[in-house]
Amino acid sequence: MPIPRSHTIWYLSAFATLLFARPAGADISHRSCKTPMVFEDAAVNVVVLPYRYAAGNNSSLSDMGNRLSLLIKLNVLSHILDYGSIGAVQMELPPGASQDDRACQPEIVLSALLGTVPGATQKLGLGHGLVLVWGLLYEDGDDVFVQTYARFLRRGAEEGMTFDAGGISFSGKPSAQLLAFTPQKLSQKQLEQVESSYKKADFVRTEPNDNSPGEQLPQLVAKCVNCGESSLYGGLYVEEKRGEWIRIQWMNPTGHENKQGWIHAAGGFEGTPLDKVLPELKFIEGCAGYLRQRVADAEGHQLPGELSSRAVAELKDFVQSNDFEPTDMASAVALQLAGIVEYTAGRERVDSLTRASQDFEEARKLIPSDPDAITLAVAAQVSQEWKEKGRCEQTFQKAQRLSAAAALSSDKPALVNLSSLYRVMLKTADTTGSANNLTRTEVQKRLSIVDSLASTK
Amino acid sequence: MLQIRRQTYNHLKWTTGGLRKLKQLVGARVLSAILSILGLGSLGQAQSKFINCADPGPPEVYKIYVDEVRTSSGQTASAQTRQKLQTVHRFLSDNLKVSAGKNASVRDCGTRFPSDATDFDDREFDGLDNMRVVLEVWSVLEDPAHGSGTIGLALVPARPLIPPAVFVVPSTNLLNSLRQAKQMSAFAPLVLGIRNFQNKKYADAVPLLCAGTQQLGAVLSGQNALGDPAFRTRQQELRQKIKEITNSAIKEARKTPGTTSQLFDPASDGSFTCPQ
Numbered sequence: 001m002p003i004p005r006s007h008t009i010w011y012l013s014a015f016a017t018l019l020f021a022r023p024a025g026a027d028i029s030h031r032s033c034k035t036p037m038v039f040e041d042a043a044v045n046v047v048v049l050p051y052r053y054a055a056g057n058n059s060s061l062s063d064m065g066n067r068l069s070l071l072i073k074l075n076v077l078s079h080i081l082d083y084g085s086i087g088a089v090q091m092e093l094p095p096g097a098s099q100d101d102r103a104c105q106p107e108i109v110l111s112a113l114l115g116t117v118p119g120a121t122q123k124l125g126l127g128h129g130l131v132l133v134w135g136l137l138y139e140d141g142d143d144v145f146v147q148t149y150a151r152f153l154r155r156g157a158e159e160g161m162t163f164d165a166g167g168i169s170f171s172g173k174p175s176a177q178l179l180a181f182t183p184q185k186l187s188q189k190q191l192e193q194v195e196s197s198y199k200k201a202d203f204v205r206t207e208p209n210d211n212s213p214g215e216q217l218p219q220l221v222a223k224c225v226n227c228g229e230s231s232l233y234g235g236l237y238v239e240e241k242r243g244e245w246i247r248i249q250w251m252n253p254t255g256h257e258n259k260q261g262w263i264h265a266a267g268g269f270e271g272t273p274l275d276k277v278l279p280e281l282k283f284i285e286g287c288a289g290y291l292r293q294r295v296a297d298a299e300g301h302q303l304p305g306e307l308s309s310r311a312v313a314e315l316k317d318f319v320q321s322n323d324f325e326p327t328d329m330a331s332a333v334a335l336q337l338a339g340i341v342e343y344t345a346g347r348e349r350v351d352s353l354t355r356a357s358q359d360f361e362e363a364r365k366l367i368p369s370d371p372d373a374i375t376l377a378v379a380a381q382v383s384q385e386w387k388e389k390g391r392c393e394q395t396f397q398k399a400q401r402l403s404a405a406a407a408l409s410s411d412k413p414a415l416v417n418l419s420s421l422y423r424v425m426l427k428t429a430d431t432t433g434s435a436n437n438l439t440r441t442e443v444q445k446r447l448s449i450v451d452s453l454a455s456t457k
Numbered sequence: 458m459l460q461i462r463r464q465t466y467n468h469l470k471w472t473t474g475g476l477r478k479l480k481q482l483v484g485a486r487v488l489s490a491i492l493s494i495l496g497l498g499s500l501g502q503a504q505s506k507f508i509n510c511a512d513p514g515p516p517e518v519y520k521i522y523v524d525e526v527r528t529s530s531g532q533t534a535s536a537q538t539r540q541k542l543q544t545v546h547r548f549l550s551d552n553l554k555v556s557a558g559k560n561a562s563v564r565d566c567g568t569r570f571p572s573d574a575t576d577f578d579d580r581e582f583d584g585l586d587n588m589r590v591v592l593e594v595w596s597v598l599e600d601p602a603h604g605s606g607t608i609g610l611a612l613v614p615a616r617p618l619i620p621p622a623v624f625v626v627p628s629t630n631l632l633n634s635l636r637q638a639k640q641m642s643a644f645a646p647l648v649l650g651i652r653n654f655q656n657k658k659y660a661d662a663v664p665l666l667c668a669g670t671q672q673l674g675a676v677l678s679g680q681n682a683l684g685d686p687a688f689r690t691r692q693q694e695l696r697q698k699i700k701e702i703t704n705s706a707i708k709e710a711r712k713t714p715g716t717t718s719q720l721f722d723p724a725s726d727g728s729f730t731c732p733q
Contacts, residue, residue: 054544054547054548136547136548136551138544138548139541140541140604140630141604147551149555178555178558179555180555180556183548368671368733369664369667369670369731370668370671371664374732399722400722401732403722404720404721404731404732406720407663407720408664408732409717410716414717415717449719449720453715453719453720
């Protein structure tokens, strides 16, 4: 593991600077979008950009956007701590910047974090995962609508997945890595709860109890900030999670002493979990678990089974709660990520592949014309059937679907998948065929066409 | 600037028909490039009944115009109402950006706004078509207190399919229905697919047409179906037309040797459809 601590340590990042910032506190340094950062050694970083007010300048809603993004990040962080090697960063515009300043635009921050443009003080590590979250706020009378966007990726790695059937491989990938979620309505009461939850999270307390003594972090952060940016990079280390609370430890740079305390990270809205109000947080949490699993898998490790199961549960919880738009791309992608986690968690087990196959098929039904959704569904089915029965069933339907996927995507990997399908079929195809199955001659004819097309690509 | 362009336009006496013929002769892309070089990139727009898009974007890319959102009274709006108008605009713009991806550039058209749907006549559509605009969206807040209003859509390449290809979606609460209006972004792949079909880029058209048809189906079905029955009926007609051109696109694409469209399996009647 890249993190040099004897026990699992998680980073709690510069969000602390933001958490305790006062709008008028011009002297307090915040993690500015102009100098973005992630924790390079963390396997997965979740970066939350400010939720912007959709209609120009409104200082109270802009503050609200910062506070909401902070609460969102705290909530997500507290739920994904167990995955280990997690970094979390919240960014905002520097004090005095115009709301029209583009520094916090996701594409600009992302380019810096990936190192394609200069500006990041720490870049995403090669092969490491990132969930970039941002959003918009819309006001309607007493209500505010919140729309979240998320993009996920691993630096320098594709999100592709391979499946095997009798030594012949197939590849597939999620249908999208940039998602717009359904806007959620916050009532006036919930807006007030954002404020009160923020105030509760504004303390580092001696015990995990809102009534225990504590101190506001602004003073601590101010000291830290005065010691220069480098001390911030070490961040705050999360040592323990207990219910809605996390215990953090940090170095007080001026006193050269270790300090610790508790933050009420997942207080939600007066006891209502934040992800009940904003179900997309379940997606973000599950997506972080997905990325953690992919990073571990790429490094030849395995996450404990309960963590994989948790990621799957979070993603499926999101699908259930996204019933407003049951055919939404976000639901389909959530199912695909769940399927990939299930598959990678137990590559050699047929039951893992069976569950993954069911998830991919469910996603395909939501977006039946999407070539990536078709490919994942068919590839997993073929692999599962081969492992279970040593043959491929309903070959006509599979050929029809994967042919359509190849035609829609028009790329070489899609043709390779189709060629692989026919080669698997040829292993067991008979001469007579049936209503649902192609004959050997038909498969050979189709394979010949595919190989001919592939040779021109 | 607009005045100068109008004079230039009058001086050259380029009629809409002339432009269309020229476009047929040299191709839309070439014409667009020529106009751009001549500094007449917005010539098509100069014919417009309403003002040019403030940020029309580069000539070579497909574009989606997001116009100003206004009150129906046209009177100066209160600060609170202005916020609502900006909110609707931002919402439409951001969701269309995600939906269009790299296929089209979403442009903020400033104060451009049609006085009514009839502003989108043949001349206007031709101008938009020359500018490679595939979709134009605007919105009217009729009752700021209660939030009722409409969202308008001009599906530029769809005009020959389902004239006038201008749709107005009513809503009793515009902001509240923005949750549904996220699905408005379904029209982005649809119009891009139609445009590719019209440009005879059949293989490129098919995936967009299929994605658009799928998303349009989602928009029109279920308890959260978008718009009123009249709107949905018209959209079902459009969906049927799209199915027909998808069939044509696949058949045409299959005529080119070496294209993956040859992999589509025909139905028993020989027709082709998107994967179901």
